[in-house]
Amino acid sequence: MALTLADIERWDPAAIRTVFQAAIDRAHGTRTTSAALTDTMRLLDFGGDAADAALAATHRTTLLLDDHADACEAIARAAEKSADEVAAIKLRLQAIRDSARDYHLTIDNATGTALPPADLSSYSPADQQSILNAAIRLTESIKRLLADAETADGDLAAAIRGAARDLSPEQVNTQLSHEPPRMPQMPPPGSDPKEVSKWWHWLTPGQQDRVKQWFPNAIRNLDGIPTRVRNELNMPVLQRELDQLQRGWLDGNGVWHTDTEKLADLQALRDAVAANPGSSLILLDTTSNSRKVLAAVGVGDSGW
Numbered sequence: 001m002a003l004t005l006a007d008i009e010r011w012d013p014a015a016i017r018t019v020f021q022a023a024i025d026r027a028h029g030t031r032t033t034s035a036a037l038t039d040t041m042r043l044l045d046f047g048g049d050a051a052d053a054a055l056a057a058t059h060r061t062t063l064l065l066d067d068h069a070d071a072c073e074a075i076a077r078a079a080e081k082s083a084d085e086v087a088a089i090k091l092r093l094q095a096i097r098d099s100a101r102d103y104h105l106t107i108d109n110a111t112g113t114a115l116p117p118a119d120l121s122s123y124s125p126a127d128q129q130s131i132l133n134a135a136i137r138l139t140e141s142i143k144r145l146l147a148d149a150e151t152a153d154g155d156l157a158a159a160i161r162g163a164a165r166d167l168s169p170e171q172v173n174t175q176l177s178h179e180p181p182r183m184p185q186m187p188p189p190g191s192d193p194k195e196v197s198k199w200w201h202w203l204t205p206g207q208q209d210r211v212k213q214w215f216p217n218a219i220r221n222l223d224g225i226p227t228r229v230r231n232e233l234n235m236p237v238l239q240r241e242l243d244q245l246q247r248g249w250l251d252g253n254g255v256w257h258t259d260t261e262k263l264a265d266l267q268a269l270r271d272a273v274a275a276n277p278g279s280s281l282i283l284l285d286t287t288s289n290s291r292k293v294l295a296a297v298g299v300g301d302s303g304w
Contacts, residue, residue, distance in 0.1 A: 003149050005109040005142070008086075008093055016083035016156065085152035092145055096138055103134040112146055114138040154205040161205070171204050186211075186218060196224025221283050227298055231280035235273075241286050242266050262286070265293040273297060 100107050105114045114135040120128055158171070187196050203211065211219060212233060219225045220233035245263040248256055266286075273279050276299065283296035 003146055003153060005093065005107065005112055005146075008089060008145075008149055009109075011086045011090065013083045013087040013090070016079050016086060079156070082152055082156040085148070085155060089145060089149050089152060092141075096141055096145065099134065100138055103131050103138075105131065105135055105138065107138075107142070112139070112142045114142065154209075157205045171202070174204055174206075186215060187222075187224075191224070193224035196222060197226075200225055200229075221285065227280045227282055227300075230282045234281040234284045237284055238266060238270060238281060241284075242270065259291070261291060262293055265295075269293065269295050269297070 097107060100114055104117045106117070107114050116131050116135050120131060123131065187199050191199075200208070208229075212229065216233045220230050220237065222230075242263070245259055245266065248258040269281070269284075273281055276297070278299060280298045281295065282298045283294065285294040288294055
């Protein structure tokens with residue numbers, strides 16, 4: 001879902017920095033414990049199978065502790081970077097609002113546009129032109145601001161998913177690098193939904209966005225993809241199909257076509273989703289059957 005200016009207003013860099021400090025403290029404590037455990041084992045003066053077993057167990061434990069510390073540090077870096085980005089973005093937004101006020105403009109938080117005053121015609125021609133120029137300039141500034149906010153949001157999402165162990169420290173660092181995400185290999189047809197879910201949740205936020213952008217039809221009906229993602233991709237398809245059927249179309253021979261039955265099915269589907277808040281369009285197939293629509297509507301989270 002695209003960010004809005006209202007979303008940015010709700011961001012709190014101080015709260016994000018609290019996460020950063022907690023992750024740093026956890027990483028430091030974990031490394032201290034790992035080092036203390038290793039030092040303690042060096043003091044033990046006994047041999048035999050028991051000693052070998054104790055050393056092996058200690059080694060495994062210190063590896064786990066060090067891995068956990070690496071994860072905490074990656075989360076801390078993501079949180080710190082996101083907090084700095086959020087603070088800078090909020091300052092830029094405040095400067096845009098101040099400038100809009102100076103030119104008597106109103107900013108639409110939902111669309112991200114600077115709108116001239118309703119009484120624009122009451123200003124002198126020179127002032128009208130100045131106001132309109134400012135509206136264009138600030139609208140472009142807002143577009144750039146929202147693009148940067150999406151980047152900050154991706155960094156924060158990486159920190160959260162890293163804390164939940166959905167992303168490895170390496171994946172969190174990849175997100176923070178802001179390099180173009182490498183396109184992951186798609187799951188083969190017929191993949192087990194659990195494997196599809198595992199594949200999806202191991203993608204970085206940037207990779208997930210790229211898959212949705214490049215291969216929407218490959219994943220919008222795929223079991224294992226989260227319900228919200230399938231609904232996000234299927235609803236625009238539903239609207240496009242409705243628009244085409246309502247307009248009708250010409251075939252290659254110049255014959256006009258329409259399909260009232262399929263149109264009725266799609267309208268009923270649209271109305272069913274709209275009438276049931278919390279429902280999701282998790283399957284939409286308008287091509288397998290030339291005269292019928294295959295669809296599935298889910299309620300709540302499928303659990304993927």
